[in-house]
Amino acid sequence: MIGLAFLWSVSSCESSNSDSENQAVALTPEDDELKMLQSFLEVGLGKEVVWKNHWKSEVGEFLSSDFNLVQSDSINPMEMPEKNPILPDDPLYPYQLPNPNGNGTMDIYSYKVEAQDAIDQPFLNPDSEVVWYREDGMKERLLFMGPSGMFEEGIWVNAETFLVFGYFQEESGYRPMAWIIDLGEHFVHRFELQKKSEQYQPESYINQKIKKVDLSLNGV
Template sequence: MKTNFYSFFVLLSVFIACSSASEEGASSGGAATEPEVDVATRLELGLQAQPRWMGFWKEALPSFQVSDFQVAGTLPMEDVSFPEKNPINARHPLAAHQIRHPEGEGVVDIYSQKLALIEEGRLLLNPDSEIIFYKRDGMRERLLFLGPSASIEEAEWLDRECLLVLGSMEEEEGYRPMVWLIFPFEGEIQLYRHQQIAPELVRYAYLKEKFQDQIEERAF
């Protein structure tokens, strides 16, 4: 456990160190800048800012700890973008769940692929999940696409560069908490898997609990 904890934070520290070095090399004049906040610290603070998600997984896994997330790899983002405005208007039941970029670069949608709007404000569970960035310049950019075995549950911007995405993956033994760190402007995704699996959960349990009687489920 200690080794995994150490490896997790060391790898995150290396990543932010590399990012900081790259930014310094690109700047000119040697102007003083504010020190970078350690990525591991930002990740933990980001998770603490999601009490609903943390509480859900602590109930499902009583020994749940942030330190039990392990680096599972780095993936390139798919280059899938085209002009399209955000179709979610203010009256849409998912409007309040879209995530605005902290510096006004656009809006991220994490639910509308998974939860399709049907009649009278009800939401239909679909098999696939998709994260879309509706950018200020009018472009629609796909940040992440996942099939039926995955559930995207929450997200937030840690800063202007990094989107924290929380969810889970269905495996043979049960459901595993997952974290994706998405860097849209760099085209990179970092994946983290929790060591524990919750065997007793039902599929999409978090979304069903969060949206409760709004969701209608059909076989797929």
């Protein structure tokens, strides 16, 4: 999988059964689980209309059924004690995504966007990550992606399921993507849109989304 890395803990990588634990799971269109995942995508696109319209202007009209499941895999998250450092006076605080049952906050922007007070001009880091700051004071790093793509939007489908929208840059263009994270089972399902755009301004959605941070002069 080019450019996208799921983060395994050191102990799981060294365990004798890690190969069997990390095998991708194939789902067919007839599987009830795949139908449920497609319904999550439909809910997410229905709520994240701005993200959908943003990419509609790039690739044309699309529906949840236009996303294909390309991989399902287990996640052994990088977990460590750390409370959420994004406090109310941080410009990224309004863009934190609280768990609907109060179990912490999901963060998809603070690793990507450098916007602390000590920085004269905010800028974008080349890499992206999805982090869950749990209510018990633990941090789980769930997804990581290098400079070939970006996590642009996130939404809680329910208290145990988090949906991430973004894109991946291929040789022939930029393709919208979706990741559905099952936090209870620590599983992630990766979907890709059947359409792509030959040209795309990488920071365009982040600039539109995060009004308090001006990234207009900075690329990724």
